[in-house]
Each structure stands twice: as structure tokens, then as C-alpha cells.
Amino acid sequence: MNEFSLYFRYLRLNxxxxxxxxxxxxxxxxxxxxxxxxxxxxxxxxxxxxAVGSWTADRVMLVYGLALTSFGFAELFSRGFDTFPWxxxxxxxxxxxxxxxSTFLQVLGLRFQLNRLARVVSGLxxxxxxxxxxxxxxxxxxxxxxLFALAGGYLVYTxxxxxxxxxxxxxxxxxxWIYIFTxxxxxxxxxxxxxxxxxxxxxxxxxxxxxxxxxxPAAVVCGWGVSPLLGWLPLPAGVAxxxxxxxxxxxxxxxxxxxxx
Amino acid sequence: MSLIQLNGIGKTFYVAERPPxxxxxxxxxxxxxxxxxxxxxxxxxxxxxxxxxxxxxxxxAGKSTTVKIMSGILVPDSGTCIVxxxxxxxxxxxxxxxxxxxxxxxxxxxWDVPVLDSFQLLRDIYRVSPTxxxxxLADLADILDLGQLLHTPVRQLSxxxxxxxxxxxxxxxxxRILFLDEPSIGLDxxxxxxxxxxxxxxNQEQGVTMILTxxxxxxxxxxxxxxxxIGHGRLLYDxxxxxxxxxxxxxxRIRATLASPCQLSELPGAxxxxxxxxxxxxxxxxxxxxxxxxxxxxxxxCPVSDLVVESISxxxxxxxxxxxxxx
Numbered sequence: 343m344n345e346f347s348l349y350f351r352y353l354r355l356n357x358x359x360x361x362x363x364x365x366x367x368x369x370x371x372x373x374x375x376x377x378x379x380x381x382x383x384x385x386x387x388x389x390x391x392x393a394v395g396s397w398t399a400d401r402v403m404l405v406y407g408l409a410l411t412s413f414g415f416a417e418l419f420s421r422g423f424d425t426f427p428w429x430x431x432x433x434x435x436x437x438x439x440x441x442x443x444s445t446f447l448q449v450l451g452l453r454f455q456l457n458r459l460a461r462v463v464s465g466l467x468x469x470x471x472x473x474x475x476x477x478x479x480x481x482x483x484x485x486x487x488x489l490f491a492l493a494g495g496y497l498v499y500t501x502x503x504x505x506x507x508x509x510x511x512x513x514x515x516x517x518x519w520i521y522i523f524t525x526x527x528x529x530x531x532x533x534x535x536x537x538x539x540x541x542x543x544x545x546x547x548x549x550x551x552x553x554x555x556x557x558x559p560a561a562v563v564c565g566w567g568v569s570p571l572l573g574w575l576p577l578p579a580g581v582a583x584x585x586x587x588x589x590x591x592x593x594x595x596x597x598x599x600x601x602x603x
Numbered sequence: 604m605s606l607i608q609l610n611g612i613g614k615t616f617y618v619a620e621r622p623p624x625x626x627x628x629x630x631x632x633x634x635x636x637x638x639x640x641x642x643x644x645x646x647x648x649x650x651x652x653x654x655x656x657x658x659x660x661x662x663x664a665g666k667s668t669t670v671k672i673m674s675g676i677l678v679p680d681s682g683t684c685i686v687x688x689x690x691x692x693x694x695x696x697x698x699x700x701x702x703x704x705x706x707x708x709x710x711x712x713x714w715d716v717p718v719l720d721s722f723q724l725l726r727d728i729y730r731v732s733p734t735x736x737x738x739x740l741a742d743l744a745d746i747l748d749l750g751q752l753l754h755t756p757v758r759q760l761s762x763x764x765x766x767x768x769x770x771x772x773x774x775x776x777x778x779r780i781l782f783l784d785e786p787s788i789g790l791d792x793x794x795x796x797x798x799x800x801x802x803x804x805x806n807q808e809q810g811v812t813m814i815l816t817x818x819x820x821x822x823x824x825x826x827x828x829x830x831x832x833i834g835h836g837r838l839l840y841d842x843x844x845x846x847x848x849x850x851x852x853x854x855x856r857i858r859a860t861l862a863s864p865c866q867l868s869e870l871p872g873a874x875x876x877x878x879x880x881x882x883x884x885x886x887x888x889x890x891x892x893x894x895x896x897x898x899x900x901x902x903x904x905c906p907v908s909d910l911v912v913e914s915i916s917x918x919x920x921x922x923x924x925x926x927x928x929x930x
Contacts, residue, residue, distance in 0.1 A: 343727045351727050359715030362756060433709055439676045440711075441728050442700035599678045599692060601616065 345447045352451025353419075360455055370457040377414075377464035381406060384532050396566075397534040404472035404564065408488070408556040409531035411465030412495020413524065416503065418459055419496070422452030423503035424524075427510035427517045435598065445595060446588070449507065476564060484563045487573040491559035494576030498555055499524065501580075501587035508587070508594035527552045551579040605649035606780065606812055607673065612682035613836075614643040614668055642668040643679070644836035650814065652779070655806045657827035657844075658816045661925055664833045666816040670782050673814070674704050687780065700729060703773035707785035710765065711772055712757045718768050719753040722775060729776035736775065743771040746801060763794030770801060774811075781805070783815045787822050799825050820917035834928055844917075851927070852920035855894065857885040857901065858911050865905035872897050883907075 343351070360366055381403060388399035417424060426434075426449050438448045469488070473480065480488075506520040527546060535543055535557050546552045555576040560566075562573030620636040642665045650656055660666055671677040672684055675691030675698050684691060691698045705711075712721040726736045744750065747767040757765060766786060773781060783802070787795050803826055805811045817823065823830060823844060830847060832840040840847055854874060861881045870876060870885060872892030877884045883905065887897050894912060901907065915923075 343730065348727055351724055355713055355716055355720055355724055358720065359713060362715045433706075436671070436676050436706075437709070437711055439695065440674060440699050440702075440704050442696045443728055599676070600680075 345444055348443065349447055349451050352448075353454040356451070356454035357456060366457060369455075370460055373457050373460035374464060377410070377461050380410075380464075381468060381532070394534065394537070400472045400475040401560075401564070401566075402532060402534060403468045404476070404560045405534075405556045406528070406531045407465050407468030407472060408491055408560060409465075409495065409528040409552060411462055411469065412492050412555060413499050413528045414458065414461030414463075414465050415492065415496040416499030418454075418456075418462060420450055420500040420503050421454055421458060422448075422450045423500065423507050425453045426503075426507040427514060430507075430510050431514065446591070473563075478564050480563065484573075487559050487563060487576075490574070491555050491576045494578075494580030495552070495555035497577075497580030497584045498551055501584040502527075502550065504584070504587035504591050508590040511594040511598045523550050523552075531556050551576075551583055554579045606652040606687055607648075607650040607814075608683075608685045609649070609669075609673070610647050610683045612643055612646040612669070612672060612679045612684055613641075614665075614672065614677065614679045616640045616642055641836050643672075646682070646833070646836070646838055648831060648838060648841055650812065652812050653806070653810045654829060655802070655813045655815065655827055657823040657830045658814055658833065659818070659820075659823060659830060659921065660833035660839075665836045666833060667784055669833070670704075670784050670814065670816060674702060674782055675699060700776065701778055702780045702782065703776070703778035704782045705769050705773045705784065705786050707766070707783075707788040710757065710769060712765070712768060714758050715756055717754050717756055718749070718760075721757065721768075722753070722772060725772055725775050731776050735777075739775055739777060740771075743774060746804065747771055747797070762789050763791055763797075766790060766794060766798060767801075770798070774805070779812060781811050781813045783813060783817075785816055785818065787817055787819045795819070795821070802826060820921060824917055832924070834925070839928055840924075847924070848914065848917075848920060851924045852915035852917075853890060854886050854888045854915065856913050856915065857883075857887070857898065858913065859883045859885070859901065859905070859907045860909040862906040862908040867901075867904055870897060870900050870904070872900075 384402060384406070385399050388394075388402070393399075429435075429452065434452065435445075435449075438445055441448060478484075502520060502523045506517050509520070510517050527550065530538065530542065530546060531552065535553055538546075543553065547554055554572075558568065558572040559576055561568040562570050617637045617639055620638045646665070646669060658666055658669070668677065672679050673686055673691060675695050678692045686698065687701055689698050711725075712718060713724070722736075722740060725731075726733075731739070744753065747770060749767060749771060752760060752764055752768060755764075757768070760768065770786075787798055790798065799822060802813065802815070806813055806826075815822065815826065828843060830840065830842070830844050831838060832847070840850075859882070861878075861883055864881070865878075865883070867876060867878065867883065872887055874886040874888065875884075883901075885897065885901060887894075898910070898912075902910075
């Protein structure tokens with residue numbers, strides 16, 4: 343059995359485990375409501391004050407929807423890394439090292455919760471709604487770019503989880519601020535980039551390329567006057583960021599092998 | 604060539620230390636005190652295929668560290684370690700496919716799903732063929748009496764039931780080497796006996812090489828021909844349990860029941876005599892005085908209705924040894 347299908351066996355087992363608990367449909371509803379209520383604050387502000395410059399609510403929601411969906415996918419399929427920092431002290435990683443498979447794959451498959459699908463669904467709804475309201479006509483290439491944007495965003499957020507897990511090998515205390523790059527970063531996507539302080543915009547463009555995977559493809563698809571080439575950047579940016587994260591991860595494993603838990 | 608060979612293994616951990624309290628925590632930000640803890644100083648031993656070795660020592664002596672090094676989780680600071688022809692941490696994947704590890708305090712099963720689901724995932728992880736898996740599972744289920752347990756979620760199992768499943772899980776891929784880190788911890792008497800007979804059969808019939816760390820001396824007494832004692836990161840004894848007894852528990856104890864009260868303060872050759880109620884206890888050393896001589900003297904002096912000669916319990920012997928070596 344190859345690593346990929348093994349990963350889905352892991353997910354299946356975790357999924358079945360989750361079903362053992364009565365509360366899972368309720369959880370799903372819960373996450374769904376949070377994701378729906380989340381953009382409402384912005385929508386209310388816009389309905390009160392109208393557009394901010396060229397920025398209307400539906401424009402903002404496209405960028406936000408892309409970021410939210412990517413983050414949702416990462417939470418769905420990379421949840422193992424998301425929860426890993428809190429599992430490492432229990433010796434979970436020793437067990438992983440004792441199995442003749444890639445450590446990356448095993449951590450990825452540590453956890454799977456179907457209720458994380460809720461964020462994906464609400465993110466996709468926002469994207470769809472925004473595109474319809476704006477009356478954007480999508481070409482085949484635009485659809486491809488949007489899919490690549492989600493894929494790139496997924497890789498970026500997975501990369502953030504991986505980096506957090508790598509840090510957790512040294513210290514668990516320093517892991518909380520990683521939320522700036524997960525929940526914090528998709529919240530930032532609610533603010534039109536031109537109103538972001540430059541340092542924040544640069545951080546989320548060049549350091550963690552969240553805006554590359556949300557704002558740029560949105561701008562290209564809707565024709566907000568950026569170079570169409572930028573629409574192809576999300577995937578390479580995502581791959582590069584995850585590559586960086588994996589390098590940190592390998593370093594951390596080497597460190598773990600010499601210190602233990 | 605032995606199956607497991609350790610030579611001069613050393614391992615030191617560094618623990619960050621900071622003064623207690625809020626002030627200490629603040630101080631800890633700026634000044635990092637690191638304290639070195641030597642877990643293993645210089646460990647060398649070799650184990651042949653088919654051996655079942657008991658590995659004992661007080662808490663914190665370095666038993667688990669040794670097991671972690673042999674299973675490839677930890678890299679030692681110095682020395683060499685070869686297990687089945689490989690350096691464990693250098694060829695992790697190939698190495699761990701050939702060993703099984705059971706941690707008494709941790710589970711390798713998935714908590715929320717029936718045991719069988721975990722086993723099937725382990726089958727896929729270790730690439731066990733479906734036919735081999737069916738056969739091995741049937742064997743293991745039979746010996747360990749798993750039956751109904753296979754369809755029960757792990758969280759609903761008792762500790763004894765879970766340990767039986769853990770053993771099966773560790774053996775599904777048919778490893779040649781099995782490391783057991785305190786497998787009997789917290790088990791009831793019945794489960795302990797089942798564990799021991801399973802390990803014994805596995806070792807004798809299939810020739811699985813085992814290293815067993817435990818605090819239960821009955822485990823050692825029933826299972827291991829060879830014992831290694833570790834303390835302060837060094838190997839203090841490596842040999843037969845009988846040899847350890849000769850060194851640390853040479854004396855015998857006569858436990859006599861008195862038919863009627865009797866005053867006895869001295870017996871030639873006896874180390875000590877204690878009387879409490881109608882029980883009389885005499886310690887002596889067979890090397891100095893023959894048992895029949897001292898028993899004859901005792902029965903001549905006092906009316907004895909019953910009498911047993913016993914050796915010091917292994918627990919007491921080990922406690923004595925730890926004390927002697929100031930562990």
C-alpha cells in the first residue's frame with residue numbers, strides 16, 4: 343500500500359472514531375454557524391457605510407472566501423499537524439518513529455474531523471456568492487486559477503501547521519503565536535489589502551504568501567487591474583512555502599532524536 | 604555475531620533549570636541555566652538471537668533511554684549500537700519494520716475504534732499480506748484469547764484486556780525482536796500470568812529475542828535466564844539471576860511455628876533470631892553452617908510444630924542491592 347492510500351486509511355479510521363461520539367452533527371452545525379456569522383460583521387459595516395473606495399462588500403468577501411476555504415481545507419486534511427504541538431508531550435511522536443513509514447504522512451493522518459468541512463463549505467459559498475453578485479464571467483483559465491489559488495492556499499496553511507509542529511519540538515509555550523498566521527491571517531483577508539499597514543501586507547505577501555493565494559487571484563479573475571501573470575503564482579508560492587516548512591520540520595526531527603521528549 | 608550489540612553507549616540530557624516563582628520565570632528569560640543529566644554513562648552488552656533478557660534498575664536509571672536507543676527513537680552521544688546488523692537511527696524505516704515495541708504506559712491502538720480496525724491499519728502500515736495477516740491474527744487471538752475484544756473500542760477495554768491487544772498489535776508483523784518497557788505495570792494477577800506465559804511461549808517456540816524492563820521481580824524470576832541491572836547509567840550486573848542471588852541474597856531463613864512458647868537467644872551459626880508470638884525466624888548462611896545442623900539444634904532447643912526454609916524474596920534482594928550500590 344502506498345503512502346497516499348495509507349493516508350486515507352488513517353483518515354478513515356479517525357473519521358470512524360469521531361462517529362463514535364454522539365455530538366458530531368452538533369459540532370458540525372456549530373462550526374458552520376461560526377463560519378456564517380464571521381463575515382456578517384463586515385457585511386453590516388459595509389451596508390451601513392457603503393463601499394470603501396472601490397471596495398464593495400462582495401469584493402472583500404471574494405478575497406476572504408478564498409482565504410477561508412484554503413484554511414478550511416488545511417484544517418480538514420492537515421489537522422494532524424494542526425493538533426500535533428499538543429500531542430507531542432504525550433509521546434505520540436515516539437510511536438510514529440517506531441513505524442516503518444514517513445513521519446510526515448503519519449503526523450498528517452493523526453487527526454481528521456469531518457466538522458472542519460464546515461469552514462470549507464461556507465468559504466466556497468462566499469466565493470460563489472461574490473462572483474455572482476459582481477457578475478464576473480469566468481473563463482476556463484479563471485476557474486483553473488481559482489482552483490490553483492485554493493490548492494496554493496491549502497499548501498501555505500499546511501506549511502504554517504508544519505512550522506508550528508517543528509517549533510513544538512523545542513518549546514510548546516511559543517506555539518500559540520502561530521495563530522497570527524492561521525486564524526489571524528484569514529481574518530486579515532477581510533481587510534482590503536490597500537488599507538493594510540505596509541508591513542502587514544508585506545508579511546502576508548512575502549513571508550507567508552496568504553495574500554498571494556487570495557487577493558491576487560481574486561484581482562486577476564475580477565479584473566482589478568493587476569498583471570494576469572500574478573494569477574498563476576499561488577501554486578508555486580504554496581509549494582515553496584511548504585518546502586521551507588518541511589526543511590524546518592526535518593531539522594526539528596533531528597533535534598528530537600538527540601533530546602527525546 | 605550477536606543480534607544486539609551495544610558498545611560504550613552514553614547519553615546526556617540537558618534540562619533547562621530556573622528558579623521557582625514569578626521572579627524565577629522572568630530571570631529564566633534572560634539567563635538559561637542548563638543542567639546536564641547523564642542518563643547513560645557507558646553501557647555495553649550483547650544479546651544473542653533467542654535470548655530473553657530482563658533489564659532492571661530503579662526509576663530513572665536509564666532503562667527506557669536504552670530501549671529508545673535500541674529502537675531508533677534516540678541517538679546516543681557516544682558509543683555504537685548495532686541491532687540486527689543495522690544502526691537503528693540511521694536506517695529507521697528498515698529497522699523498525701523488524702522490531703516490535705510495547706510500552707506498558709502508552710497505547711499504540713487507536714482509542715475510539717474497535718481493536719480490529721487498529722489491527723487492520725497496522726497491517727497496512729507494516730505491509731503485511733492479507734493471508735499472513737489472517738493467519739497471524741487467528742493465532743494471536745487464540746493464544747491471547749482476544750475473541751470478542753476485537754470488536755470492542757479500545758477505550759472500553761480494561762487494562763489487562765488492552766495489554767493483551769497491545770501484545771498482539773506488536774506481533775502482527777512478526778518481528779524478530781521485541782522490546783517490552785514495563786508491560787506488566789498495573790496489571791492484575793490473572794493478566795500478569797497470561798502475559799508471562801505468552802512471552803515465554805513466544806520466546807521458546809518462535810525464538811523471538813526479547814528485552815524486558817520491569818519492576819515486578821516475579822516477571823524476571825519466571826521469564827529471564829539472564830538479568831542486566833542498570834543504575835546511575837552504568838551496567839552493574841549482567842548474568843544469571845542465580846548469580847545475583849548468591850551475591851546479594853546468600854542467606855536462608857527458617858520460619859518455624861512453635862508448639863509452645865520457648866526462649867531462644869542464640870544458636871551456633873545463626874546470624875539472627877527473632878521470636879514474635881509463636882513464630883520464630885532464624886537467618887543463617889548455608890556457606891557457613893549446614894542447614895541440617897542448625898535445624899537439628901533448633902528442634903532440640905524448642906518444640907517446633909512446623910518449619911519452612913526459604914530464601915530472601917527477589918524483591919528484597921533487589922532492594923538490598925540498590926541500597927548496597929547506593930542507587
